Amino acid sequence: MSEAFTNPIRPLPQDMASRIDLAAQVFADNGLDATRIDDLAKATGIPRATLYYYFPGKEHILAHLLSLTLRQMTAKLAAAAAEPGTGRERLARLAREHLVFIGAHGPTYRLLFAELGRAASLVDIAAGVDLAIVSPIRQALRDGQDDGSLDVADMSAAAAVVYGAVLVTGMQHLLVGGDRDQVIMRGIGTPIARRGRRS
Template structure:
């Protein structure tokens, strides 16, 4: 799909956050300015369009998280950078983030979207938690459970900020989330 057309689709995501179940391909065509026939050339259904938009957002998030994770930093700093990258990305693509969150049930049933959620949210955190437990930077926790808890905190707090405040103040939110997680991950004294 040509980049300009893909960006038109991404730009219209906000128009469909509240009503994706009622959206028709004709609605997407009208909102995006992409002809209906062209949409059908690239996608067989509106679910394919949803999957495309979510995958594109998650791929960008995976790149942002990878860029934020500087292997030269200590693990607590790296974890904080990953959290900030995730929050920043949700704020940068608020409509697509809201589409993702409001369609998690559908997204979870699409293997490539589930894999992209894993790559962008879970895997970077899980990896850092396992490394931190191995070198003593973090107390030993079950990485999958802790990564899921962090994913929930980042996405729900991010969504709350988008819905109530209209944007995400990454500095303010990070200043709250990171210390809470650090308190739970800090190695126990004498351990």
């Protein structure tokens, strides 16, 4: 993520930094466009002129919030990936951590993807997503291949598959609830050639 864009124009004072978080809810409720700067000003208690003093525009406020979330996610998943175990076990942990994170940051996470299309044009959030999510997955797959716990032909393709599986599962959780992440690791096998070991 290029700092020039994901961060405010000027160093954000502490009291602003904490209050700007309140904007997340507004964005989450309304989406990027339906959110007016005045709404953000009202929600955060930071006057409009001050917001413009620190940010070039509302997309940048959103980008700032998203990059914060992304940074948290990167840390969480990196930690999950760092723990010992086979590649397969680490992959499972990653999936679970990821789902937990989605559950914990529901609105922001949804926003991350709902608005990714446009926000990404200002910020390379896509790169951040790759760094935070896909690359740990890829690494776990690679390790699993090496230590024999997984059998992966094409790392990138497999990583995309895993990512998609977790992402959509997480999104579904956000909407309906329920807990069923076992499917991801358990797979859809033939009844005979089952290979247990879930989550």
